[in-house]
Amino acid sequence: MDIPAVTLDHDRTRRCGFPEAIFGEGKSLATLRGIIAEQLARGDEVLVTRVCAETAAALCAELPELRHTELARTLRASPQNATRKTVGKVVIVTAGTTDLPVAEEARETLEWMGVATTMVHDVGVAGPHRLPARLAEFAGADAVVVVAGMEGALPSVVGGYLPCPIIGVPTSVGYGANFGGLSALLSMLNSCAANVAVVNIDAGFKAGYMAGLIATRSGR
Amino acid sequence: MDIPAVTLDHDRTRRCGFPEAIFGEGKSLATLRGIIAEQLARGDEVLVTRVCAETAAALCAELPELRHTELARTLRASPQNATRKTVGKVVIVTAGTTDLPVAEEARETLEWMGVATTMVHDVGVAGPHRLPARLAEFAGADAVVVVAGMEGALPSVVGGYLPCPIIGVPTSVGYGANFGGLSALLSMLNSCAANVAVVNIDAGFKAGYMAGLIATRSGR
Amino acid sequence: MDIPAVTLDHDRTRRCGFPEAIFGEGKSLATLRGIIAEQLARGDEVLVTRVCAETAAALCAELPELRHTELARTLRASPQNATRKTVGKVVIVTAGTTDLPVAEEARETLEWMGVATTMVHDVGVAGPHRLPARLAEFAGADAVVVVAGMEGALPSVVGGYLPCPIIGVPTSVGYGANFGGLSALLSMLNSCAANVAVVNIDAGFKAGYMAGLIATRSGR
């Protein structure tokens, strides 16, 4: 199958363990339809991220096996007869309720990878007693994804409590001197906790993928 | 007394409650000597900030009533026969040991204002159990000065535990994407804690002065 | 009552003296309705900030005790039989008429806290005789909130005239090299007046809350 101006990375599952996830933003309906069909034909699990509501609806109307998660802006589909057992454990933490869409993108990504997830919501640092009250839910986590906007302080605090790798995702949630997520990004990069690495602003997919790689390796 | 290119604000004590503090950076020895002598002659308490070690030594040699605090880079002197009782309570908190010089500048400022201070050091968020263990020391505080570099998360956490106004001082402590204190500054400005206001990077004097104003008013 | 993805900070009134104010931006109608109902049931004064006009109208239709202030983008409600006397005095100053919405958010916040307010409008530095003409209105102020965009110079001037703490709120009013409020923000952070601290760009709520904390403490 030949999709104009697209060079699919057919070798990725063998090389990297997972097929290519499709970045939906800026891709035409025709291009997305072609890539999804090709991946399903090859027996790959499909994940499309950052797909707008209109495009998602149009694709779901054509391909009934697609499932759209509106909050996460994702589309997913499994090839026929696919069965996978779930491995590992990743906890996804949000500082506030407005960080939910990015957290959901991470969760969708981890489910696509076959990794079990636990969600801990709305435990930002301004209510500092909320996180310690829920530490039991982190037991046995292979990695933690922390999603936070504004001052982006939560990954440092989570990192201080836990021994496992933390993936910080700054979000563009906030206003004024937030500068589109810059404040949370710089905070996480300068975290005094040694076990915090960072991905791009609002990059729920990438955070989920990194955490998923760690969890699936731990579970070998 | 006339000091070239200087227009002293003689009216400030009456108008603002405290005499003018002298910003030492970039002022010549002669200028500083003139201002200090004039303030002492008028019966003012003297505070010079950001004075370099050489200038401080030269001034102390001439004016034995001056006391130099090297870590804080301050000079202070009291007019003869001055007696003041101490009022209020301000707690000064540091995230790490490298934040000490800025904290000391705040402490010197508060002592110059006649406000009692308590120091709580090295309780940054990466060791999150350290701050709760010391909350008793904050009892009765009129205001808290929080000094932090790197990700600058500590004011949010302190603000979450306490009911009083918090003055955050970002420091230039850190490296890389710290960008000279920018990351801590943006963090504090974007704090999700409602009781946090911010002063300039490394501005120990200003933080101390703001906290001191609050404490002396509370104590009226 | 359980609201999805929300971890309410029920303990805040005891810990901080005031209940949690609700940041309305990005929260769904259902989430806001749930939180407001829960706060009213617990006997808390309710303040919602940054609520859009549509959401405000919908909530007011359902909960008649809500009062919407359009310019301030706030919703407020009091629990039944609530009576509070007003304490303290905070003056809110604007540089220009386009700074009004942020000033109104500060005023709503202070009223929610039970603090008396005085408004002094349109006294920016380019008409330098306007502020001195109104200094009498500042007599006895516990704190002053100064709201200014463009060059953000007004807090320094107000700070020079008055002995009390000044909370500067930079606004995103302006164009060109204003860069969304950055110029006013940097001005206020670099203020040569010692009694000026700063909150985030357009952060009327935070400025009001800080000033209110100072005023209610002074009035103890």
Next chain:
Amino acid sequence: MDIPAVTLDHDRTRRCGFPEAIFGEGKSLATLRGIIAEQLARGDEVLVTRVCAETAAALCAELPELRHTELARTLRASPQNATRKTVGKVVIVTAGTTDLPVAEEARETLEWMGVATTMVHDVGVAGPHRLPARLAEFAGADAVVVVAGMEGALPSVVGGYLPCPIIGVPTSVGYGANFGGLSALLSMLNSCAANVAVVNIDAGFKAGYMAGLIATRSGR
């Protein structure tokens, strides 16, 4: 005379009314000596700016007609038998004493152009009564140069009091979120006073030259 890698603008006095001023930074002793000698031979008034102390001393030893002003970092010389009467009036204002070197560079430039100058020092906005007390000294000014670091608010205030053009010079005086003069630069560019234009950070020469052009034209 031929100076390597230099293309002198011999036509400038006829075209622009004044000879070329020499930017001293980064020019070798030999290059500076060559340019100065050529200008004096042509009967031009000489002004060298931003010359370091060592180079200035070496050039003064060779060319006794040169006068070095250390604070301004300038060198000046007049051709033999030059007589000029002074025209116009420019007032140079500083916010603080550390702004002096830039103000002195402006003054040297104006004297080189034959324009009379008045200095008003240390009248920054944090002592807001200082400027009004000295307004009489501005009477009849053709233009005003305002030199200010930190929050750079002074040009707006001066512009509000006076009818003539104001040239603002932001200085790199300050620390922290001053970012090398950026805060004062943005303030002046966003001034709400209509009669304020701005030159580069620390550009005393350029401010003096602009003001001098206005003053010499007014005096035609």
Next chain:
Amino acid sequence: MDIPAVTLDHDRTRRCGFPEAIFGEGKSLATLRGIIAEQLARGDEVLVTRVCAETAAALCAELPELRHTELARTLRASPQNATRKTVGKVVIVTAGTTDLPVAEEARETLEWMGVATTMVHDVGVAGPHRLPARLAEFAGADAVVVVAGMEGALPSVVGGYLPCPIIGVPTSVGYGANFGGLSALLSMLNSCAANVAVVNIDAGFKAGYMAGLIATRSGR
């Protein structure tokens, strides 16, 4: 007449030679109507800048003496029986045709001040023979306003050809690394031509006002 939240600067004409120009952005129809009526009643020339098309149409329908210049986004009106002769000469130069709106705002401002203007359009540096071909039109100019986006090089070149003060106005015209006018702004601030001062990005009013002040003073 009392307009809510507005403190009119009634004294400005006496103090500064011209009445207050009204910044239209963000002001309500009622506020603008009130200010215009008051100014006309006092016998002032009226200039409103940055007024949107809808507001302009509504005001013109009510006040037939208002004239709307759509490209410049200005409104103007003269008090009855006003007669003014035109003085001085200001040349307004644009680099490209997309710089026209800002140039027109400058022209409207100068006409409001009673200063004669000459327009020289589309002579940017990439067609370097265009400007020299039109130098005759600059003869006798008191000041020149240069409006340029993209690399903002034109003020330097104009400044090199002419002896009078140049006011550079960077525009937000461009794309990519233009960053909303930042590239043109920095270019003009760093101009190697000594006779260039700068105003805010897109600030046609301010550039016109500065040039007008110079022209009216020259013509005294």
Next chain:
Amino acid sequence: MDIPAVTLDHDRTRRCGFPEAIFGEGKSLATLRGIIAEQLARGDEVLVTRVCAETAAALCAELPELRHTELARTLRASPQNATRKTVGKVVIVTAGTTDLPVAEEARETLEWMGVATTMVHDVGVAGPHRLPARLAEFAGADAVVVVAGMEGALPSVVGGYLPCPIIGVPTSVGYGANFGGLSALLSMLNSCAANVAVVNIDAGFKAGYMAGLIATRSGR
């Protein structure tokens, strides 16, 4: 023919080898119509860039010789009886499918210049085997245009494989810390490959023009 506020550079074909390309953004329909007509009357090849869909449709309806390429946002027309043979070879490379519009603008520009082009799409560095597999298509290239957003790494890699000049075009494709193309721009400017020069973000026309100049000169 006289178009208001436009100074056409009639001499450019003689001076530079190609007529002026027309930047369509911000130009009115009347202005564009006038310029196109004039160029066709003079026998020039016409290229309009960054023209919006509505304007393009309106112009095509009036001037049937215009051809609109929607993806590239260009309009082109040849004078009657024009015949040109194609010279040289430029390869245009994209990192991802969302870089296509900028690549198409470069291709349109090269065709307007009469230069042959080869397109190599979607060979970004995250699938590192894709580029080497297609190196044969670069044989004999005079220059290569590389269009890439996100981390902008592709020009360095292409530059490492090939001996010819590479023109890097950063695109604004991406999100978060991409900051509108800044990350790709800085990457390309800091390329460790010696044969990479850079044009503005999204500047497909400029990259095509530079590569076309190199190719037409090589083919002399």
Next chain:
Amino acid sequence: MDIPAVTLDHDRTRRCGFPEAIFGEGKSLATLRGIIAEQLARGDEVLVTRVCAETAAALCAELPELRHTELARTLRASPQNATRKTVGKVVIVTAGTTDLPVAEEARETLEWMGVATTMVHDVGVAGPHRLPARLAEFAGADAVVVVAGMEGALPSVVGGYLPCPIIGVPTSVGYGANFGGLSALLSMLNSCAANVAVVNIDAGFKAGYMAGLIATRSGR
């Protein structure tokens, strides 16, 4: 043992699996001596990072069990009778030879954690055949640390070839538009490879620590 202004995190080994590493920059000799002695007394492995040469020499003279690695700027010491077997495998890759110090800091950190390391040096993207030639050395890696300055493109390419998590460390190596490591930082954050997370500029310790956490977990 009580060290002034230091609150040691004694519980960290139990909580996080490794003792606290000591950030040497800005700590006095006395403070460092105290912390090291206390850690050795408690039986902890010691790692000091960013220690200057003078301080390192002084400490080694007092504590002979300390080993100083000059290029990495680290000090290490093991408690008496410590024996640890090495686990896992982390590959550390550099783009150029000037990235060595940061890579060495990562290597020291991993050795302190007891993780085996492999070094692959000087395989930056401008010599694109160098990395593929050495892919065999990555076999079985649990994680890869990629250290790169300038355009910071190497993590994307490494990430494209390998299935394991990649930790990118931007370095401040470069000049001009590198802006102290900003260009490499933004590149890595915008990497189109899904398996790349990022730490602070020059943060060799943090990259090593994250990779070590992944490797030790994989090896459980």
Next chain:
Amino acid sequence: MDIPAVTLDHDRTRRCGFPEAIFGEGKSLATLRGIIAEQLARGDEVLVTRVCAETAAALCAELPELRHTELARTLRASPQNATRKTVGKVVIVTAGTTDLPVAEEARETLEWMGVATTMVHDVGVAGPHRLPARLAEFAGADAVVVVAGMEGALPSVVGGYLPCPIIGVPTSVGYGANFGGLSALLSMLNSCAANVAVVNIDAGFKAGYMAGLIATRSGR
């Protein structure tokens, strides 16, 4: 020969037409000595850039065939019996005398490539008659390197006069709002001249190399 931590790109001359140039900054004396010896042994022309004076002197003392150009900070050496004829023509233009070191690095690079050069110095835009007076020296140029700091306007003007490709090199020459070369860099990227591409700030080598590639291809 094996140099620690160095992976030499032995294949580059065959692949790219020229051997690898050596970036001297941050490389040890031993590393540089090893690379130079290896290149000479292989019969390559040697170019080392950004070498400090001490290292250059030490290497010249050991390897007498090395020639050091202090202003350009380069070292060069030819293998024994090397003879090359010069091809093409590149003109190198500077805006001011302080741009010389970067221009010299470009000239050294072009000589190393065997390309003839012409230097045109000190023709910046503030003396706009200087460049046209020297246009004859550009006749027949294959490419032009334009080196400029401050406002970086010169490439646009040169590009407007000439038909060949222009490589702009922004320099860090300037002060204040120059921000280390940022203003010149943004100017050149936003050049309205279509034939201007840009390299990194102060990147004389890269500009020379790009121009040399164009010149040697034109001369085929």
